[in-house]
């Protein structure tokens with residue numbers, strides 16, 4: 001089986017970290033590099049976090065590059081309230097000394113595209129991606145596809161009544177990518193990611209697994225779980241970003257349709273993704289918008305990929321209706 005070559009552009013971030021782990025544990029993927037953008041935390045902190053996660057799964061061989069640390073036109077707003085002061089749920093893991101992150105994420109992305117067929121999984125604000133396109137859209141058009149977590153169609157926002165965080169932090173970048181990309185785009189927005197709740201039952205299962213990786217997940221999600229309780233009385237936490245990785249691996253996990261999507265870049269609705277379902281704007285569809293997913297199937301894939309040694313336990317927990325929320 002030929003592996004899909006991917007670059008993960010992200011802002012780790014708790015759910016970004018889970019997405020990185022899922023990608024690196026997936027035998028179908030070859031992760032060429034992790035590029036960092038400012039979002040949940042400043043890019044430099046995000047890069048440190050990527051290294052911490054890579055170290056915890058023994059994959060410091062994967063290079064980390066920091067890219068744009070400010071949105072295209074606006075001032076950066078980060079989300080330490082959601083992800084903790086350190087961006088990893090206040091776990092305060094020590095800085096990785098063995099290897100350091102590099103700079104030049106945008107150059108890295110463009111050079112990688114010149115060499116081979118690359119798919120991009122984008123899990124933060126689209127600043128690095130928009131900048132790569134602005135620098136050389138000819139080269140960028142060779143990208144196989146971009147699957148990005150961002151935006152919302154019929155679901156409400158998580159930063160304002162209508163805006164999703166990644167689009168809200170850099171609406172200009174999201175707008176630029178949507179209107180200028182010559183490559184297939186898939187929007188993994190809040191309509192589908194809100195379904196992906198790491199429930200208290202799943203967290204208990206991870207506690208029972210009691211190994212290094214399960215402990216890491218329990219640790220970094222604790223703060224996120226508290227945030228969800230305070231914010232919306234959700235038990236557990238919504239883990240948005242890993243769904244984008246899982247969808248790239250298995251398109252049957254989500255359903256959707258292609259529409260023209262644009263982004264509001266000023267005013268009260270700033271950061272809102274406008275999906276032209278009624279074709280009022282008479283524009284060609286530019287993005288596949290995912291609207292349905294099967295959370296249970298996602299979690300089968302997620303847990304089985306991360307913990308193949310617990311396949312039977314996972315089957316018992318995930319197939320038992322009494323344990324489903």
Ligand code: BDR
Nearest residue numbers: 013015016123165166240
């Ligand atoms: C997105 O915003 C961030 O908090 C998460 O990492 C995810 O990428 C969800 O709106």
Ligand code: CA
Nearest residue numbers: 013016123124
């Ligand atoms: Ca993210």
